[in-house]
Amino acid sequence: MTERDIIGIFGRMNSGKSSVMNLLTQQETSIVDPTPGTTADTKITLTEIHGLGPVKLMDTAGFDEQNELGIKKLKKTIAALKECDLVLLVIDPATFEYETDKFILKEARSLDKQVIVVYNIFRSSDKNRIDKIEELLTRLRVYHRIVLSAIDINYRQRLLEAILSNYIPKNVTVELLPFVEKGEFYILNIPMDEETPSGRYLRPQAMAEEYITRKWAFPVSYRMNLAKARAGDPSEKERWNTFINNFTQKPKAIITDSQAMDIIKDWAPDDMALTTFSIMMINYMSRGRLNEFVSGIRALNSLKPGDHVLIAEACNHSRIREDIGTIQIPNILKTRYPDVNVNYTFGREFVDELDMNKYKLVIHCGGCMISNQRMAARLRELNATGIPITNYGIFLSYVHGEKILNRVIAPWKARTD
Ligand code: SF4
The missing domain is CATH 3.40.50.11410 (Rossmann fold)
Structure with missing residues (x-):
């Protein structure tokens, strides 16, 4: 089942958060479940964004007041920040008070949230203040920024485009080893050393082995003796040759521990693909x-x-x-x-x-x-x-x-x- 992406709309009171919410929900797709809330509550709307899929939109209350209601709203806002995948931080550049925005940016960073900054312009001259704001809150420059007037429906497409081109949806999956084919052999070169824990493979090695097996292909491990290989001990090269020449079906690729590259670069047959666990892992963890x-x-x-x-x-x-x-x-x-x-x-x-x-x-x-x-x-x-x-x-x-x-x-x- 596809999980909904959760977009939270945050910012000071009266910065135009609800208008941004309306801008996003004014679409042909029907709204399934609008849940009204009290003033301190986060308003939730389930909807669909073309190109992204089902989303949950959360319009949070500003929490600028220094009273009990403000504290209540703050708690709700923090809960929404934890829950959401994308933070839309709405800033009215005409205001001179940025503590709320600073707080949201700090929390969003500590929670590793994706952020898009939405400057909501009420008067065209307000645009001139954006540079000043970014001088004061330099962290804003880390994120994609968009300038719009949230009450103007003509900006809807620009806002959607900003989301679609800058937000990485949580349902994006990347194949661990996209080149693996059913029925083929893959060599895992694993030079165990003093750092290798006993009783298990390291996570990238275990993931590669599991992935290849799941794809109905065949992982075959080789424990390279790096010390001997680097010392030029012929017995290690002979052991490798015996291993590699004993396949009746030639393996498609070698996935090696990166630290063995100084040896495997010369030992890997030219007609065999070669890559490393580290490259596999960084591609996977960075989603391609x-x-x-x-x-x-x-x-x-x-x-x-x-x-x-x-x-x-x-x-x-x-x-x-x-x-x-x-x-x-x-x-x-x-x-x-x-x-x-x-x-x-x-x-x-x-x-x-x-x-x-x-x-x-x-x-x-x-x-x-x-x-x-x-x-x-x-x-x-x-x-x-x-x-x-x-x-x-x-x-x-x-x-x-x-x-x-x-x-x-x-x-x-x-x-x-
Ligand atoms: S790849 Fe990085 S995170 Fe994973 S075991 Fe090695 S050092 Fe640790």
Whole structure:
């Protein structure tokens, strides 16, 4: 069953929230269940937006009053913020009081909500105040903004277009490995090391195995001995050759741990596709935005001494000797760009927006431990500040040259520009 997307309309009292609600509901599609509320209540309307599907619209009460009713409304507004998928923040630029908007922006950020800012113009001269407001509330610039007059039906289409082109619906699903075909073999290259937990695969590995099996295809695991392979021990190459030559049906692709790229790039037969778990995961968690991570890698070419690069890991797993994020990638960076500063962020917290500006590039892990919503919020903030982002798998492939990068992104039909 398709879940309804929930759009919440927020803002100060008299900013025009109800007019925005009316603008959205004036459509041919019938309104199924309008629920009237009291002044403190959130008004709810179930409707359909062409191109988006069934939605629940919530028109929240402004909570500017400093009294009991204001507190009641505030509680309802916070509940609506938690529930909604998209925040429409309605601002009347003619007002000079922005505490409500500031509060909503802060809460929306901490809840990773998508936001569209709607400047509702009552007099055309009010438009001139928008720059001033954005100087005071710089966070507004992170989001898509639209200027309209909510009482004018002619703006309805523009509002709908702003929603359709800037909101990522919650029902969008992305295939984990879109290139997998029924009846084909897929190699999972898993070099277990001291960091590998016993008794289970890591989440991306387990997800890949499950996905391939579910698609009636055949996942086959190979435990690469990276230490031996890197030391040039011929027994490891022989073991690989025995493995790869024993298939009576040639596997279609190899999905490798990114840190094994230095070896597998030369060992993978040319006629076999090659990609990494990390690339698979970041494409999945970002809902198919792999191109942005591929474009981001180009920032490496313009790094200068003194620049800062941020390595972002979305979990706090135990880190032992050859950890990919804290040892392997920093070592490569320091060798190639000796005077570049490498910083780290771990877990669910991301960089404070004020600190973010100092980074020239963010290198993100697969992000398997955070929600799609949180990943989207990270991308939104980086996009708004113009900071490129790439990913472990892309980085560890690109350092071996353009050809390897092209090879690992080919299965995803991603662009290299
Ligand atoms: S969140 Fe990132 S660092 Fe943690 S296990 Fe997943 S991909 Fe690895």
